[in-house]
Amino acid sequence: MTSSTAPTRPRRDTGVRRATALRTAGTLTRRRAVNALMQGVMYVAALLAVLPLLLIVWHLAREGASSISLDFFTRMPKPVGEVGGGMGNAIAGTLVLLGVASAIGLPIGIGAGLYLAEQRGSRLATSVRFLSDVLNGLPSIVMGIFAWQFLVRPLGHFSATAGGIALGAMMIPLVTRTTEEMIRLVPTSLREAALALGYTRWRTSLTVVLRTALPGIVTGALVAVARIAGETAPLLFTAFGNQFWSLALDQPISALPLQIFNYAISPYDEWHRLAWAGALVLIGLVLIISLIARYATRSRFGGGGD
Amino acid sequence: MSQPTHGAVVEPAAPGGRSTTAQADDAIAGSSRGDGVYRFLTTAAAWAIPLLLGLITLEVVLAAWPAFETFGLSFLTSSEWDEVRGVFGAAPMIYGTVVSSVLALVLATPLALGVAIFLSEFAPSWLRTPVAFLVDLLAAIPSVVYGLWGIFVLLPFLRETVMPFLAGTLGLGNTPFFSGPAYGPSMLAAAVILAIMILPYISAVSREVLMAVPRSQREAAMALGATKWEMIRDAVIPYARSGIVGGVILGLGRALGETMAVTMLIGNRHEISSSLFAPGYTLASVIANEFAEATGALHTSALMACGAVLLGVTLLVNAIARWLVWQVAREGR
Numbered sequence: 001m002t003s004s005t006a007p008t009r010p011r012r013d014t015g016v017r018r019a020t021a022l023r024t025a026g027t028l029t030r031r032r033a034v035n036a037l038m039q040g041v042m043y044v045a046a047l048l049a050v051l052p053l054l055l056i057v058w059h060l061a062r063e064g065a066s067s068i069s070l071d072f073f074t075r076m077p078k079p080v081g082e083v084g085g086g087m088g089n090a091i092a093g094t095l096v097l098l099g100v101a102s103a104i105g106l107p108i109g110i111g112a113g114l115y116l117a118e119q120r121g122s123r124l125a126t127s128v129r130f131l132s133d134v135l136n137g138l139p140s141i142v143m144g145i146f147a148w149q150f151l152v153r154p155l156g157h158f159s160a161t162a163g164g165i166a167l168g169a170m171m172i173p174l175v176t177r178t179t180e181e182m183i184r185l186v187p188t189s190l191r192e193a194a195l196a197l198g199y200t201r202w203r204t205s206l207t208v209v210l211r212t213a214l215p216g217i218v219t220g221a222l223v224a225v226a227r228i229a230g231e232t233a234p235l236l237f238t239a240f241g242n243q244f245w246s247l248a249l250d251q252p253i254s255a256l257p258l259q260i261f262n263y264a265i266s267p268y269d270e271w272h273r274l275a276w277a278g279a280l281v282l283i284g285l286v287l288i289i290s291l292i293a294r295y296a297t298r299s300r301f302g303g304g305g306d
Numbered sequence: 307m308s309q310p311t312h313g314a315v316v317e318p319a320a321p322g323g324r325s326t327t328a329q330a331d332d333a334i335a336g337s338s339r340g341d342g343v344y345r346f347l348t349t350a351a352a353w354a355i356p357l358l359l360g361l362i363t364l365e366v367v368l369a370a371w372p373a374f375e376t377f378g379l380s381f382l383t384s385s386e387w388d389e390v391r392g393v394f395g396a397a398p399m400i401y402g403t404v405v406s407s408v409l410a411l412v413l414a415t416p417l418a419l420g421v422a423i424f425l426s427e428f429a430p431s432w433l434r435t436p437v438a439f440l441v442d443l444l445a446a447i448p449s450v451v452y453g454l455w456g457i458f459v460l461l462p463f464l465r466e467t468v469m470p471f472l473a474g475t476l477g478l479g480n481t482p483f484f485s486g487p488a489y490g491p492s493m494l495a496a497a498v499i500l501a502i503m504i505l506p507y508i509s510a511v512s513r514e515v516l517m518a519v520p521r522s523q524r525e526a527a528m529a530l531g532a533t534k535w536e537m538i539r540d541a542v543i544p545y546a547r548s549g550i551v552g553g554v555i556l557g558l559g560r561a562l563g564e565t566m567a568v569t570m571l572i573g574n575r576h577e578i579s580s581s582l583f584a585p586g587y588t589l590a591s592v593i594a595n596e597f598a599e600a601t602g603a604l605h606t607s608a609l610m611a612c613g614a615v616l617l618g619v620t621l622l623v624n625a626i627a628r629w630l631v632w633q634v635a636r637e638g639r
Contacts, residue, residue, distance in 0.1 A: 035533040042428050045420025049509065050440045052502045056447060056455050063458070111351025118348070128352045130628065135359050137556070137624035138617065139563020140449075141590045142366060145613040149365040169358060176355065202344030230448020233565035233590070237597050257450045261566060264454045272458070279451045286446055 057283075064280030067273050072281070076245060077259070080268055087278050089245045093160070093254040094285075096247050097239060098225055100164025105171025106221055112172070113179020113217075114205060129180075136173035143169050144234035152238055160253035163239025167228045174227065178220025182213040215296050222293035226286045232257035256282050366617050369610035372603065381611060387576040389601050394608035396615060398576050402586035403616070406493055406568065407561035409582070410500035415554055418505045422512035422550075427538055438513070445506035453570030456499045461490040461571065464498070469583060482580040491573035494582040499567045504557040511553025511631065515546040552630030559623040563616060565590040589616040 071086050078085030112128065119125045147166035152158055186209050194204040210217075232255075235241075240252040241262065247253070256278055263275035373381060373394060384395025425438055469488035473479030519542050527541035528534075543550070573585020574595050589612045600606045 031533050031536065035535040038535040038538075039428055042420050042424040045417050046424040046429070046437055046441075049417055049421045049444075049505055050437060053440055053444050053447075055459070056451070059455060059459055060451070108351050108354045111348045112355055115348040115352035119352075124349075124352060128355050131359050132355050133628050134621060134624050135355060135362075137559045137620060137627075138362070139565065139590055139620055141563065141565045141593055142362065142613055142617050142620075145369060145593070145610055146362040146365045149369040149610070150361070153369075169362070172355065172358065200340050202340045205344065226446065230450065232448070232450040233594060236594055257448055257566075260450050260454060261570075264450070264457055265570060275454055276458075279448075279454050282448060283451060286448065290446065 060276065060280045060283060063273075063276035064278075067277035068280060072274075072277055077243060077274070080271070083270060085274070087256065087259055087274065087281070089242065090254040090256045090259040090278070091281065092245075092247060093239070093242070094229065094256040096160055096249075096253060097163050097167060097235070097255055098229060100161060100249065101167035101171055101228055102221070102225060104165060104168030105175055105224065109172045109175025109221075109224070110179050110217065112176040114183060114210070116176065116180040117183035118205065132173040132176050135169075136177070139233075140166075140170060140231050141233040141236075143167075144236055144238055147234065147238045157250075158238060158240035158252040160239055160247075160249045160251065163235045163253065163255070164249075166234035166238050167231060170228050170231065170234065171224045174224035175217075175221055178223070179213075179217050182216030182220065183209060185216065186212045219293045219296045222289050222296065226289040226293070229286055229289065230257055230282055232261050256285075363617065363621075366610065366614050370607060370614035372607040373611035374614075376604065377608075381608070382615070385576065385578055387608075389605055392602070392604050394605070394611075396589065396592075396608075396612050398578050399587045399589045399592050399612055400615065401578050402493065402496075402572065403562055403588040403590070403619075406496045406500060406572065406586070406588055407558055409493070409497035410504060410561045411554060411558055413497060413501035414505045414508060414557060417501075418508035418553075418557070419512055419550065421505075421509040422516055423538060425509075425513050426516040427534065427542070441506050441509055443506075444502065445510075449503070449564060449566040450570075452499055452503055452567040456495065456567055456571045460499060461495055464488075464492075464495055465490040469494070473583075483582055486579075486581045486583050488583050489573070489585070491571055491585050492583050493572065493579075493586045496568045496572040496586070496588070497582070499571055500561045500564055503564060503567065504560045507560055508553045508557040511556055512546070512550045515549030515553065515631075516542060518549070519545045548630050548633055552627050552633075555623060555627035555630065559620050559627060562623065563590055563620050565594050569594045589613070 071084065072088075073086060073091060074088045075084070075086030076089055077087060112132070116125050116129055143166040146169070147162045151162040151165060190212060191204055191209055194208040195201070199208065235255050235258050239255050239258065241258045242252045242254040260275050260278040260282065263271040263278065266272070377384070377394060381394065381396055382400065383397055384393070385397040386393050386395045387398070388394075421437070421441055425434055429437060465488050469484075473484050473488065478484040523541050523545055524537055527537040532540065568588050569591035572588060572591055574587055574591060575585040576587055577584070579586065592612055593609045597606070597609055600609060
């Protein structure tokens, strides 16, 4: 396979030719020393890359853990100067926003993924695949501006719906991509067997192919939810935040990331403490969703899906 | 894999007492209708993506229009930002966006490449999975958490250790790039947090591309007597080069649009300063920081115009990056 491609790419050979030239240039000891040195450099690079993560997790645990109690999850935020209080409304708000986002992002993402997997070669599929990658790379704050201009401005007030739409739009390319990949993994023979037994195409797609790919798609959906759970920028002028307990979809709603942001940039120590605790809870939420996602994948390969 | 087949295929034979031919007739009659609906729904979902992208572009440009109409091209070149007089220019934000992102790339790329090479070439197999997992986890941390950590851990560290070291010990304080007082919130701080944030993206793409390099390429170099590093440098990296560049540009796209962490660390000042110790602004952070207290429609529109500029730049950067990565993926096949 590779031998047939080699002659068509002469420029790939230059590297190998250079290696031959080098072999004669330096002494073996020197070259081995360079090799060992570079190996060491790569080890150090890996260590340096992992270090920030360890530091962040350590600081979160140290600063945040002591503030976490049942009150933190159930109580409302207290005004400046009063000690205590929690982020109950923000946690509930985040869950509502994730629900709205999923209601928008999942059907469109899964539908588009089905289309991309089934109409693989069509012109629309190729451009949709490219555009979904582009959509995935859009800054999250742009999604916020879009939802603000589209929903908040015409209606004249901030709302949970607008925030959910901004987050849902971010979910679509993520879900599309994983759905397509998972459906492609389903063997063609399975689809053919169903069709040969007289299943219509849509029933084959939904009850045989989609069902087989379901655990993988669930994983993809959960990963997408985990990624948008911590988004702040799209919510700044859509969901906006709310000091009170509100779960209404047409009202401004509080969200955990928003609350962390507001507390972090405030000058009050008490609020800083809550910000750390909130960040720890947010990371915990993201981590739990990711772990469930991993579990869903595992059961897929462990067999016995039914 | 065989189990779901089983359950799914047995099912249709069961229902009702009707003859199989009647069932088949129903199926044929229903097939065109059901198939049509199914086809229509999935096609509609696929169309939703281009439509959404178009709608986003349209809405952002609409929101930005009053500012573009009032200031024209001077919006991009002027550095005056005066809410009272109603004059807005985004030059400092464009400068800040470019400088912080490019600096972040300079910091992150060697490290990300190092990790990618480590994972694809050097790492013993027991270390590969945990290190890859930890680096990928960096991408899962929300931006606002990076910001929080940045304010309370990174800023003090930069202010008390790194900045004095750069200005004093290394004697760079007299150069225009490291001059002025070290407050903490600065272009440098934003670049460092951005570097940490984009590192997982660059390293993930690079790792994928490096692993896609054909084995024959490595074996040929080894057979010629190259050491492992010589093999990587002369046979593996040249083959993967354009894919790596694509990954770096993808990282650039991330850095350009990153909002929360930068807003919390860059200091938010409408000024162009050559010193990395000085506070600055980016296109994304000005929107996040000023929207809530925007005075008047023109101010809001000027913020949205910053968003429109950002949208244009990231669209371009992402398209280039995707094209480069695809190019390699196609060649590798």
